[in-house]
Amino acid sequence: MDRIKIIGGVPLNGVIPISGAKNAALPLMIASLLTGERLTLKNVPNLADVNQLVRILRNHGVDLAVDGKRAGSGVLLGDTFHLTAREIVDTTAPYDMVSRMRASFWVLGPLIARMREARVSLPGGCAIGTRPVDMHLTGLKQLGAQIDIDSGYVVARAPNGLRGERITFPKVSVGATHQVLLAAALAKGETVIENAAREPEIGDVASCLRKMGVEIEGIGTSTLHIQGRDQLDGAIHTVLPDRIETGTFAFAVAAAGGDVLLKGTRYDLLSAAFEVLRETGAQVEEVSEGVRVTRNGEGIAPVTIETQPFPGFPTDLQAQMMALMARSSGTSVIRETIFENRFMHVQELARLGADIQLHGDTATIKGVEDLHGAQVMATDLRASVSLVIAGLMAEGETMINRVYHLDRGFEMLEEKLSCCGARIERVREE
């Protein structure tokens, strides 16, 4: 299995292009199941999760053409995908495909909406808590689906098709909102989703569905009104920039020091995290080409934060924030409110010399003067990249083992960092 070697202590200077958002590209690709027409998606990142979803969609009968090359074969940033689901040939999403990536469970809604039946394995994904799908299933039931669980599969039927309904989620869920939004696009009449997630990736999917002919009001708010249609059109849509990749590199610059332009991203996707970054002493500036982050010389100030649904501080940046705080000049407190058990990075950061105490959902981080390179293990997607940030700050060599998690969500991570001066390389193992 590949490893990543980092020699820390080098500041980052230069330009990092930000890729299309994984968490938008995945549901946008799934939206192709809703129509027999062609859906063209631009700026799709080349990631293991995207390639895994391609396999799943192909199994359902989706035809994929990638401009000028095969899916997953290229190194250029931002692929253009042409997805056409003229005929759905299989309504089953099998365990060996779905268990590797939680978002693939979202094929359920579109399959029932279009084919009136689906059999989808209960999902897997990062081990960051129990992550149930009860709200997905309740939402689809409210739209008229009959749902049974059989041998680890969700078996859903809607012989008369889905019909619009008012759905109030008991808590904010990105996945449940995507699931119901996608299904409602082909339901009869109006669906209202109350307490919908407001993450920009939901807005991106809703904008694409609008281009496909669905009337949607309330994009960006917690109440979505969706007028379903019998058939949807094709569309051309550009995936929005990845705010988690943006934040990760912004934190990396704050950690290592330097001056980097994060090109092609948008400040408004990540205002809360940028505010926190400023509190730590970094400079963050919205510029015409993206966002510029600088930190020169001075120390890192401690902060107190808690993770929240958008527009709050994202849980997907919690681990990276903790890595940065490991070298702050005081005591920081980070509370994780979205996922229980999303602290697997703590013991790995400790191997590099971080001083972190855990009590329930709260981590208290006493900044240390120096981190020291060590062997560490990547445990989940965001935890892995927090080790990269820590490695950039640490003295000497850090070796990150089991980096396949990184490849699920970060496109050309080593290349992007080494272009800015970082001493980072992949050690390939046969």
Ligand code: UD1
């Ligand atoms: C998505 C993101 C993930 C991010 C998370 C929160 C993708 C592909 N993944 O994950 O990167 O960390 O949003 O911003 O976009 N819950 C239930 N019942 C449900 C569904 C969720 O109790 O039916 C709970 C979860 O256990 C969790 C909380 O709701 O505690 C939020 O989860 P959710 O927003 O659904 O996360 P995902 O969609 O899985």
